[in-house]
Amino acid sequence: MNKELLEKIGKVVPEEKLRALLDEWDPIIHVDRTARPVYPDFVKEVKYPELELTGPAEFDVTKLERWLHPKQIGGYATGNEIHEELIAKKMLEGCLNLADLQAIQVKDIGFFRKHSSRKAIPAWKSVVLDRDDHLYVPYLYEYGDGVELVWRWLGSNFHSDDPALRFPQG
Numbered sequence: 001m002n003k004e005l006l007e008k009i010g011k012v013v014p015e016e017k018l019r020a021l022l023d024e025w026d027p028i029i030h031v032d033r034t035a036r037p038v039y040p041d042f043v044k045e046v047k048y049p050e051l052e053l054t055g056p057a058e059f060d061v062t063k064l065e066r067w068l069h070p071k072q073i074g075g076y077a078t079g080n081e082i083h084e085e086l087i088a089k090k091m092l093e094g095c096l097n098l099a100d101l102q103a104i105q106v107k108d109i110g111f112f113r114k115h116s117s118r119k120a121i122p123a124w125k126s127v128v129l130d131r132d133d134h135l136y137v138p139y140l141y142e143y144g145d146g147v148e149l150v151w152r153w154l155g156s157n158f159h160s161d162d163p164a165l166r167f168p169q170g
Contacts, residue, residue: 027062027115029103031055037098037126040151045129051097054125059167061104061115066163067091079122079137079154086124086164094166097125098138105140105147112140112147119161122152 033053039046046052069085071077077085086092101123104112122139128151129135135154139162140147152158 027060028058029061029100029107030058031099031103033057033099037102039098039128042130042151043128044131044133047127047129047135048092048125051093051125052099054093055097055100055167059100063168064096064165065168067166068160068163069158072158072160072162074160076157076159079152079156079158080135082158082164083124083127083135083137083154091164091166092124094169095124096121096165096167097123101126101138101140101149105149107147109142109145109147112142116140116142119163121165122158122162124164127154 033055036049036052069077069082071081086095101121104121120139120141122137124137127135127137136151137154138149139152140149142148
C-alpha cells in the first residue's frame with residue numbers, strides 16, 4: 001500500500017484503530033506450534049496427540065481448501081461420517097487443529113466474517129473423547145459480535161455451512 005496514503009489515513013484514524021483494521025484485512029495467520037493447546041476439563045482423551053503441533057507456523061486463510069463430505073452437498077452428514085471419511089481418505093493430517101482455530105479466533109469478528117463466509121470452521125485434527133466416550137470436534141462460529149470456540153458432538157449433523165478446511169496439498 002502507498003506509504004503517503006497510510007500517513008494521511010493515520011492522521012484521521014487513531015493509530016491503534018488503523019493497526020486493528022490492517023490486521024483484520026491481513027489473511028495471514030500465525031500459529032504457535034511450540035506449545036500444546038489446552039483442552040477443556042471434559043476431555044478424557046485427545047484422539048490424535050501426534051497432530052497437535054503439526055501444520056505451518058503461518059498460513060494464508062484465503063488459500064485453505066474447503067472440503068465437504070458427499071452427503072453435505074445439498075444435505076448433511078453426521079460428524080462421525082465426516083470424521084471416518086477424512087480418516088479413510090487419509091485427509092485428516094491436512095485439516096486444521098485447535099491451535100489453528102485459536103489463532104483465527106484472535107483476529108476477531110470482522111476477519112471471521114470476511115474470510116469464513118460466516119460458516120462454521122471445524123478443526124478435525126483435534127477430535128477428542130469426553131468422559132462419556134462421545135467424540136467432539138472444536139469449531140469456530142459467529143455468535144453475536146464475536147467468534148466463539150465451542151465443541152460439537154460428532155453425532156450431530158454437519159451441513160454445507162460446516163466445511164472441513166484443509167491446507168493446500170502440493
